[in-house]
Amino acid sequence: MPYSNSRSSFNRRNFLQIAGVSAAAVAAGINAPAKAGAQSSLSSWGSSRGGDLPQDSELFGLGVAAGTPRHDSMILWTRLAPEPLAEDGHGGMTGGDVRVGWEVAKDEGFGDVVKQGEALAQRELAHSVHPQVTGLEPATEYFYRFRVDGKVSPVGRFKTLPAPGAKVDDFTFTVASCQAWYHGYFTPWKHIAQEPDLDMTIFVGDYIYEYGIVEGDNLWRQGASVPDVFKAKVETLEQYRLRYSLFKSDEHLQAAHARAAMAIVWDDHEVENNYAGKWSEIGTKAEHFLYQRAAAYRAFYENLPVAPPALPEGPNNRIYDSFDVGTLMRFNLVDTRQYREESAEDASILGAEQEQWLNDKLATSPAQWNVVVNSVVVVPIADSTDQWDGFPTARRRLIESLSKVSDPVVFTGDIHQHCAAEIQSESGQPVGVDHYRVIGTDPNGVDVLLGKTIFPFFHHSRRDVAGEKWSYYVKVVDASGTESAPSGKATSTSLPSxxxxxxxxxxxxxxxxxxxxxxxxxxxxxxxxxxxxxxxxxxxxxxxxxxxxxxxxxxxxxxxxxxxxxxxxxxxxxxxxxxxxxxxxxxxxxxxxxxxxxxxxxxxxxxxxxxxxxxxxxxxxxxxxxxxxxxxxxxxxxxxxxxxxxxxxxxxxxxxxxxxxxxxxxxxx
Known part of the structure; x- marks a missing residue:
């Protein structure tokens, strides 16, 4: 229900209703119990009683996705939503629980099915499911799909990570952030979905934006209109669910999700602009803001292919994660919003527990490249208290940890530019590289995959690892899908300055x-x-x-x-x-x-x-x-x-x- 000015509706019971989901509900969304009371059963992928299920080919109107990649497992995701923009946030699902069948195969035609099962789509979780598929082979391409009562979802694809300790020659991934549906079209996602050898996508925050969408103000997407319900700033669970539905209705975003697994961290706009821990930028009382944060975190879980720890207990959860690509790379995904203190010289941006976890992951890494995925810029840019600039002591500790590992690289979002800069110690010695990038949008449907590049060619005073380089190409994609020729390759080299x-x-x-x-x-x-x-x-x-x-x-x-x-x-x-x-x-x-x-x-x-x-x-x-x-x-x-x-x-x-x-x-x- 919407907030009132007095917030008189806030109490522990309401808080638990909005944020607390039982362990049984979470487990059922991963693997349906044998006798769960659902509207449909799926025996051998055959037809079954339909009950009140929508007889609509758009049952899977928000697409499919895979995420939380591992060498032997993957989280699959879909959310039943025949009417994605239904104002109650439930996507047009009016009934109770629904059994959803899933299967994973080694071929796109599903002639070689290797795994299958069922998950329970529950109203409690906006009819989303998160089946965890285990026992998969490393470095293998798989295809997956869902089915409900004879209705079949689009087919998705993912690749498992290489085996632990495996020698890996190359690994192809994209990095994206800051996608504002109302500011333009998502045609860069179309380009990403067409990448032939894509292993994974990294998303570094701002998957949605919470601002009210108003024609003549911030609605720049040509030819688009939205119902009045979108004009209000997002604060409630229903509103967050609806905002995800709007953004995920973009066909190119759905195609990119279906193309490759995604590893995701959030930034601020999944909750509220520039929020920090329990503090709201606009002055909402902490106890009330935590209510809003709990709703936002729950909607995040419901709408993305993330593992059970990402489902909040009250206003708290865990999204930080780490995984290896053989001995080539270690990815460390961190949360720079939930645990941060108010900006100050000695304040923490990661929180003590997460910071120690990150230090341990870096210190024990067997990988040549050590990647930190976070949502705000590490290098000094403007003395912005919302970036790592606002946490100088914490940044010094991070840089010290990075200086002790092989080839550190940081990926960042937030600032709506694409730049690259060396991370330097206090003495001026280069430690690593900080890339911050965005998928841009244009009201006319012309999207710049990477907006502006500064220092794309690096002159290092150390770290001369022969033959090992970070590289990327750039294309411009218009609304019709026409691509420019690729730019020249941008490379971070080991050439001494x-x-x-x-x-x-x-x-x-x-x-x-x-x-x-x-x-x-x-x-x-x-x-x-x-x-x-x-x-x-x-x-x-x-x-x-x-x-x-x-x-x-x-x-x-x-x-x-x-x-x-x-x-x-x-x-x-x-x-x-x-x-x-x-x-x-x-x-x-x-x-x-x-x-x-x-x-x-x-x-x-x-x-x-x-x-x-x-x-x-x-x-x-x-x-x-x-x-x-x-x-x-x-x-x-x-x-x-x-x-x-x-x-x-x-x-x-x-x-x-x-x-x-x-x-x-x-x-x-």
């Missing part, structure tokens, strides 16, 4: 914090007032504080219509026979351009087509592929280029564009 050498002269800071355009210095025209001759002179004892980050500034109307030159005089007290130049970029214009770099008698030309750091945003789906370009430009100078005294460096950006840069330096080689 020239910045590991002695700095001879630098402008800016090589701290990898300039990963977002909006977080760079605001006074972009500083160079015009501080250096009217466009010349900067630096040396061992003089590095200017007022550095130009944008050439030219956004206020310069001639940007892109003529050449622009920056002169830099570097004074050295002795010659440097071997040296290298590093130019770390933030962004470049989509118009493209050519950057000429001259150091005394040395000359190099850099092309900047279509935005060197925006290679993931290709625009026209019918155009030629745009390679993902390194955002860190580093190269060696010819021997004896630098001499004692003054050295002239000239950067000329030809007509056609502008660039924003983070740091510029000369380093001894």
């Amino acid at each position: 020239v910045t590991a050498g002695q700095a001879l002269a630098t402008i800016g800071s090589f701290d990898r914090k300039g990963t977002e355009f909006q977080y760079s210095p605001k006074d972009y025209k500083k160079i015009v007032t501080a250096h009217p001759d466009q010349t900067i002179t630096v040396g061992p004892d003089a590095t200017p504080a007022d550095v130009p980050y944008l050439l030219p500034g956004p206020g310069d109307k001639w940007a892109g219509s003529k050449s622009y030159t920056l002169k830099w005089t570097v004074k050295l007290d002795k010659p440097a026979s071997k040296a290298a130049l590093a130019l770390w970029l933030i962004d470049t214009t989509k118009l493209g351009g050519v950057l000429d770099i001259t150091v005394n008698d040395f000359h190099k030309q850099i092309e900047l087509p279509q935005g060197a750091t925006q290679g993931s945003r290709q625009g026209d789906a019918s155009g030629e592929p745009t390679p993902l370009r390194p955002a860190a430009i580093e190269f060696a100078l010819a021997e004896d280029t630098l001499k004692e005294g003054e050295n002239q460096l000239v950067f000329t950006l030809r007509e056609g564009g502008w660039l924003a840069w983070d740091a510029l330096g000369i380093f001894a080689g």
Whole structure:
């Protein structure tokens, strides 16, 4: 029932009704007892008495899914919903419990069925089932389906994980987050569903959004309309169930679920924007907010292929999990919302028990790649108290743990950008890589699979593991399903950075914090007032504080219509026979351009087509592929280029564009 302003309906009995589900009910949803009182029995997959079951081919209107992957088991999921948007949240199911048959086969035609059974779809759990299939073979492709009274679900597919200790050469997975149905179409899911060798999908939070959906405000999906019931902010169990139904009604999301198993963590919008533990951002009293959180957590379980620990006991549950891909990878999925304290220097974001669990999983990992899947950004981005920025001591402990394992990588959601950045210790040493990404939506049905890529090419000062690289491709998919050609491969390499050498002269800071355009210095025209001759002179004892980050500034109307030159005089007290130049970029214009770099008698030309750091945003789906370009430009100078005294460096950006840069330096080689 909806909340009242006084919240007078809140009491222990109501709380248990909304959040507490008996162990028997959970068990029946996994494996139906032999004599459960249900409306339908399914003997040998034959027809049986129909009772009041809907005689509708859309009984499985929310699709099928698999999740919680293991080498020998899998959780299957479906929810009976012939009318997914029925306002009571029950999907049009008006009767009682229903027996649901399931079967798993090694072929899509189900000629080789290896497992079958029944689960009980109960009204108590919105007629969802979560059968746990065990005794499966490792690294094997399977197909599954459900049946009720002669009605058969769509066919789903999954692959079990490799056996423990197995040597694995490759593993293909996608990472997704932040899907807002009302903001656009989910055509990237269509692309994911068509991946030929997909092993698994990782979802890093914000599977739904709780905001009211209002035409003329946030309903941008062209041609879409929703009943009035969706205009209200989500707070009750019925509303959460209904919101999942709306989002899961998308055919491409259903196709992606049916294509591969999904491992899932939540972020904030599965409950409420920016909530932290028992604290609501909008000031709801903790005892009342826990009531809402319990409803949200229950709807999460009911609508996703997660294991029984994800079903809440009151407002509490457990979604953190870990699994191995042979000896290649260990995935550690963590919950950064339920256990977090209010943001403070010494506050915990994971809670003591989960943090110790994660440390143990990292410390005992046999894997080469150690992946932490969480919902908020680990690297410093904006001093945001909602990210790990708000928990600096906890972040230091995490980075310390990551520094002790082989090849750590973090996957993140939340911020609606796709970026990649090195995770560094307090001393500035690279520890791992943090990828934060989103499946974007567009009101016209054009979806960008990955929005914007910063530092897609890494220069590491350690961890030179030959031949082992993180790679991804990018496509743009329009509403009709037309795909652009793939971008060039973006790779995290083990190439050492020239910045590991002695700095001879630098402008800016090589701290990898300039990963977002909006977080760079605001006074972009500083160079015009501080250096009217466009010349900067630096040396061992003089590095200017007022550095130009944008050439030219956004206020310069001639940007892109003529050449622009920056002169830099570097004074050295002795010659440097071997040296290298590093130019770390933030962004470049989509118009493209050519950057000429001259150091005394040395000359190099850099092309900047279509935005060197925006290679993931290709625009026209019918155009030629745009390679993902390194955002860190580093190269060696010819021997004896630098001499004692003054050295002239000239950067000329030809007509056609502008660039924003983070740091510029000369380093001894």
